[in-house]
Amino acid sequence: MSVTSVLDVKDLTINYDNHPAVDNISFDVKQGDCLGIVGPNGAGKTTLFRAILGLQSYSGNIKLFGFEDSKYDSIIPLIGYVPQKVTFEPNFPATVYDVVSMGLISDKRVVQGVKLIQECDCCWNRIYHSIKKKDDKITQALHTVGLESLRNRRIGELSGGELQRVFIAKALVKDPLLLILDEPVASVDVESQTKFYNVIQRINKENNITIIWSSHDLDAISKYANRVACMNKKLFFHGAKEKFFSDKELLKTYTESSMQIHMHDHKHNMH
């Protein structure tokens, strides 16, 4: 299988009221990568993800599977995205099964997106199955995240860790080409974190799904990612994780800036 570029970001700048949230960054992600993005709170990680997903205006260039602009709409549904925050009514009458089934997109959309990707130079070789076996797909996604036993449970009755896995199952059910996870374990207990990381590793290795995830957990990044991007509005590093973790100066700078922001947030909250 040829190694192809899934995401290509070039000279990306995003401003909020003339202040840069993301400042002229460039990087790429190859097929099969598990890219961990680290950076303190307010570093622009979520803004970057929103720009990649077409939810945020920007200057610069973003290519997904070699495509940009008008054909973006056909590609976006083939991406699984688990945002940092999912807000819903506490008594929303939906079961785990209902929510995961929302992730399924129509055959027409899949065919449209895959056709486009196959037409480009990147020689995409994933095979898509029709969504007619909808129930099998949902069961499979729930099995992957270990939630088969909770399929008929109402989502309002789930714990944070269980909810997080429901949203990952929802992202997985459409056989995504790329999975984007925004701080997926921010408020989850340690046991659920381990379960989550095992799921991520399995999805990446066994299903060959490219993953981009943001996290503050350097230990997890060192264990599960193969590439690292370190950003705080600007991109300070992008490359193999071994290189990142062997650069003591960079690690020290990251840890200190992260700590300063943490302390600032803490003081701000106290006042």
Next chain:
Amino acid sequence: MILEALSYTFMQKALVAGIAVGIICSFMGTFLVLRRYSLFGDGIAHVAFGGISVGLFLGIFPLWTAFVVSIIGGLGLQKLRQSTKISGDAAVAVVLSSGFAVGVILVSASGGFSVDLFSFLFGSILLISNEDLIMILAISSGVIITLVVLQKQFLHLTFNEEQAKLGGLKTTLLNYAFVILASITVVTSFRLVGMLLISALVVIPNITAMMFGKGFKKTVGISLTISVFSVITGILVSYYLNVAASGTIVIIAVGILVGTLILKSTGVLRKVDIKTPSKITHNS
């Protein structure tokens, strides 16, 4: 006694129309309540009053003008919520009062209409004609079919609009389809309970059904059952007590809500908090 009531044609027509309206109000209401559009029914019904006045003023069949003006009002409401910082309830208040104001001006300008406007305000299900019945059944069938076809899309849109957009749904188009469908539902239904009580049929069966803590399909099923039961018993009880059918239907629906709340507080129903003040935010 029930057989005696059912032997009258006007009662048969009332029951058939009532069941159709009960179904579309509660089905559409599931999405309206979850999208925090609970007062949308009220707003559109008031706009419909303006539409009826326009029809009567211009000498056009008033229900058609009510449909047109209500759909315009519904789209205006949607636009107001999307493109300004006006909150949902305030936007409903603006549209509601504007529509009603137009109605009041036209009524006063023409020195009062010959048609009994009270029937539009408080409902007149026992006076339904054959033409009304055919129209209600045809429109209700259309609304039900559309809702069944689009229910998954509407559910996703209701759950999280941004996620629905990323899933490839045409959210802007769906939002407009939703508002048009809701406006049609309200105008078709307010002949039953009147514009002042329409929100009850949209909201009460749904918040009652949501207390049962079930998934989407079962919640819709419970809501439909409560709604249809309230309509049938309301019409029959109002016949025997010789009181207004619209008020009786609403009071029965409220009675079921109160009964469910009591069952819940005594632990007979599984405890599910229906009035948690804010939305759940899952910080994944």
